[in-house]
Every structure is written in structure tokens, then in C-alpha cells.
Amino acid sequence: MKETALTLGDAFNQADFIVGGHGSRQVKVLQNVLDQIDGELFSDHYGNGPLIEEFQQQMADVLGKESAVFFPSGTMAQQIALRIWCDRKGVKRVAYHPLCHLEIHEEDGLKELHQIETILLADKDRLICLEDVQALDQDIACLLLELPQREIGGQLPAYEELEAISAYCRERGIKLHLDGARLFEITPYYQKTPAEICSLFDTVYVSFYKGIGGIAGAILAGDPDVMQESKVWKRRHGGDLIGLYPYILSSQYYFNERIGKMELYYEQAQELASLLNACHGIHTLPEVPVSNMFHVHFALAAAEVEPILVQMAQQYGIGMTSYLNKTSGNSCAFELSTGDRYEKVPQDKLRAALEWLDQELRKQVR
């Protein structure tokens, strides 16, 4: 049959309703922003000018830090933060989770460009805890914590655990850096403001194209002397562009538009995960999401799940995912993040689709 020959990606793109995210990454995302802007507004200029300075101040205030610097990417911002802490301590060694973005997605930039040695704390399938930090047998300049830990479904430690790690690091002269790519998304679970969470950290990175839904760009925040030094490294990395305003304006626009919706996304993620967990052969990680994201695991191989999801997209118009990653054993998984699209999905269609999915999985998963 021609229909079932569709790939999962195609079926997903053709679905009437897509469950996750804010929308497609299309040029209109930027056009919508620029339509609101006075064309006479001047570009930022190599990191200076009101356009960049005002947004940096806004973000410094939100994060409860004295100073903030806009970067084109988190990759650049985080390497630089770690480099500064290493230089200050004279110890070129940091620690982070084995599935840290710097370890698996950055072609070893930290090691190749900065000659910084890394210690992998905890196991791949669990969070870093205080005992891991206490058990370190080498001195480190900085510990990086990612909240939520994306590659294991966006898990979070208990807030008390975080406070204990922070206190321990301060006591031992270890700087604590936050990979807060999804910081805003965890505030409803912790019932803390971004500034409250950031107060546990010496430097903080946040992203504007996850829950915020901008185009690209990052903020690094901390003490003014550290931020000043980060600007020198930003120039060295080639990130001190004559104009970063396309990213700044879109980051600011979507931040203002969506920062108040994090509670909603969080509740929607919990609802959606609950519906998925009710399906035979499916479990989510975490079982109860602690942000707007979670991973969906099938107790069945990707080759067997794929035609079912293709059929679901075609019959019920529900696009759940465009891909499936093989996981250990006869199983597969994908990542879901709730955003503006979720509330456009008719609940009756979604529930009917998932009931059908449950039945299909019952036929194949023992």
C-alpha cells in the first residue's frame, strides 16, 4: 500500500496536529518579530549599544546576577565560562555529567580550544548527587550542572540536593556553573524564580530557542568582572559580531511572550505524559515530568513502532514524533517538549489516537 510507505518524518510533517513544540522553524518566526520593530532602530555594534545592553540588563535582572552578556550560542558561552574559572583557579579541570552538552555535542571544543580536562560525574542514566561531588579525588575549578538533565528525559534533583551541592562547592572553592538551557521551564516544578535558582550558581547560561522559542542565542550571567572577561573570549571565539540583533530581538520578543506560559507547558507535559503512560508498552522518563519535556520509551523496536505511528498520524491526524532512537534492548524512544502547539490539539482526537495506539501496542508488546 502506498500510504504505509510514508516515512515517519513525512507522516509527522503532514499531520493535522503536532503535539510538541511551538511551531516549525520557518522564516516567519523572525518576520513576526521584525514586524513589531521600528525600522529606524539601530543595530547593536560589536556588543555595544542600547539594543544589546538593554536586553542584557533585563536578563541580568531576571537571573538575579549583576551582569549578563549575549552570545550567539550556548556552546560558546559555556566553554568561556569554564575557561575563565579554570584560569582563575589555575586548575584546568572541570566536572560534569557524562551526557553533558559539552561532552557529546560540541566536537570536544572545550578540550581542543581550551585544553580543559573533564571529569565525568555520576552514571549516564542518573543525576549527579552530592556524594558524587564529595567523592571527587582531584581538584576541579568548576562543576557544571544541567537543569533539567536533558539527555535523561529532563530529570531534576530535589531542590535541597541542589542547595547542598552548592553549599559544598562554595565551601571547597569549586565554582558552580548552571547549564540552564531549559532554566525557565523548571521554575514551576521548583516553585522558585529564575533568580532564586541562579543564586546557587556562580555563572549561569540560558538559551532562547528551547521553551522560549526564539531563533538562536544565549545569555551568560554572573559577576561583572567575569562577564567583562567573557567579552574578550567572545571576540576570540569569533562571536563578537558587528550585529547580533536578529537573535537579540527575537530572544527578547519570545521571552516576553512566553515567560508567563511555563506553568502551562509544565501542566500540559504532565497531562500528556499521563496519557502516554496509560498506553500499554509505553513509559515516560521521568514518569511525571518536572518541566515541559520528557522522553517517551516504547518496549518495542523502532521498526515495529514506526508503522504504527505513521498510521496514527494518517488516521487520527496526530503527529507525535518525526523520529525514533534505538535504545538498549528491543526498544526505542523519542523526546517531547510541550509548547504552543499542544493547546491546538483537539483533546478528543488526541485521546482517540492514544486509545488506538494502546490497542495496537497490546497486539505487539507482550
Added chain:
Amino acid sequence: MKETALTLGDAFNQADFIVGGHGSRQVKVLQNVLDQIDGELFSDHYGNGPLIEEFQQQMADVLGKESAVFFPSGTMAQQIALRIWCDRKGVKRVAYHPLCHLEIHEEDGLKELHQIETILLADKDRLICLEDVQALDQDIACLLLELPQREIGGQLPAYEELEAISAYCRERGIKLHLDGARLFEITPYYQKTPAEICSLFDTVYVSFYKGIGGIAGAILAGDPDVMQESKVWKRRHGGDLIGLYPYILSSQYYFNERIGKMELYYEQAQELASLLNACHGIHTLPEVPVSNMFHVHFALAAAEVEPILVQMAQQYGIGMTSYLNKTSGNSCAFELSTGDRYEKVPQDKLRAALEWLDQELRKQVR
């Protein structure tokens, strides 16, 4: 008097006609591009997708290289090109002009991030010539030539000199890299296509916000294996953004709009330099421009020139420069690049202003 209390910058910004450049760096520069784009167009995605791939191919064709990679900045692109050549030869040493961009504007990124040693060829006030390269007493992986040499007014070697340097480097196993930030602007003088000039070089960087007038962004071009490697370093530098399309779309738009106007800008620069050289106490460098740019030198201190230029802007509506740099001795200078604004300047006003300037300078310069 209130009027003469204006700074040169303010007088320049308030002038009816500005002599150089394409226009102010305002958000409308990007809005004008996006107004022409279908909002459904998909973003590039971490260096992939038709939007980036098609522009890279267009530029590879223009530059006569097999492959091209878009970077957020020339700073990033050029460090990476030099790093690759150093790694391949196993020699972490390159040579360039003492006023090379990498030496004076990049906070020593090449040295701090890549541990590459640099040899400064020629003197600050003259171009690198074949004899300088022949006189090298240490092996280098790569020689960087900047065409035109911006910091000395945008001077160019004779084309035969370039060919001789290129042939010598090939013979000696030295890679030749072109800092072509203003490559398109020199094609009328050499009467060569970009591809013809680039054929003398192993790797080439071009910029899109000088004569092209885009927002930011750069292309690095060369052999496919080198370009493939450059993508790995682009990720390490933090330049492999999820979407670079604001820069790509604007680079492409203004390239297509202005590439045919380089001859015009070149002729205008010659005309303008000639008018300025007719003023007492002014000379341009080069005396006859070889691109759209040149430097304007006054045989008078900045503090004395400034009120004259302020008065000229107010009385004649002609904005010549917003700044003056002190140069050696009792003199000062500024940079001029002709662009779309020059043809909007009424010739009678410009000539009247310069006649008045000539008279004022005669009063003060012996």
C-alpha cells in the same frame, strides 16, 4: 556659540548627505530582506538544509572553489583556516602583515585558542612583497594576505607580484590564505573575476557587510576536505548555530543587489579621492584608490580639523566622517568607503563644501 559645540559625530549624523557607505546600520536593513522572503521557508538547521547549502554553493561557484562554508564571522573563519593548515603541516606557525585583522582586532584568538605562533611580515606602512616571503627564516604552514590591505588605506600589490608570491608558496609547500573581506571591491582594479583572484589561494574568506552591505557573516571556501574539517571547528567555536539564516538571507540578498556595482563604487572612490586631494593639507592613501576605500589624511591635528568638519556639515549639509584618528606627528586621518550613498550626494554641494574646506585648511596649514 551653541552650534559649534556639536561633536563631529553628532554633526555627521545630522548632515543632509553622507558621503560614504550604503546607509545606517538599522533594523530596516534586515526588514527589507525579509519582506522579500516567503515566511514558510525553513530555517537552515545546524549547517544543513537548502537555505544554507544553496548559498554556500553559489559562493563556491563565484569564488571558483569546490566547496564553501558559511560562518557567523570572519574572525572565526580565518582562525579555523589557519588552524587546519597548521595541523596538516604539523607546523604551528603562520605569517601575515603587522596590521592583519587577526593581529590587531581579535584579542589574540589565534594564539589563545589555537596556540599558533605568528610572524609579522613587511613593515606596518607597506605591503608584503615577494622578497619578504623569500626572506622567511622559519618554516610556516600558511601565509595570509589581505587584499586590499585595509589598515594602510586599502593598498594592493601589482597582480604580477601576487602571482609570484602564490607560485613561490606553492613551490615551498606554504599554503596561501586570502583575507578577502573586501575581495569583491578589488575586482575592477585588477580586472579579474573573484574566481581568478582566488585561484592563487588555497583558502579564501569573504565578508558580506563591507561592500556588500549585509548584516554580518562570512564565507570560507576551498577544497571539500578542508571545508569539511572547518565545520568541525565551527562547531567547536560555537558558530554552528541552529539557524544562521538572518545572516545568510541578508548576505545573499545584498550580494545579488550590489555585486554588479563594484565598478561604480571604485570609480566613485577615485573621483572623491581626487576632489579631496585637491584640498590644501589633505592627501589620500592610496593617492588613487584601487578599490572603493581609501584613507584621508590631514596635515593638521584632529582638534583643529574637527571644528572645520563640523562647520562644513552644518553649512553645506555634507557629512564626511564621524571621527578622526590621530596619526604620527601633527596630523589625523579617517577611512572612507564609497557605497550607495555617494550618488545621492549633490555634486554641486559636495564641490562647494570641498572648496570651502580647501580655503579653511589654507588658513591653518602652512
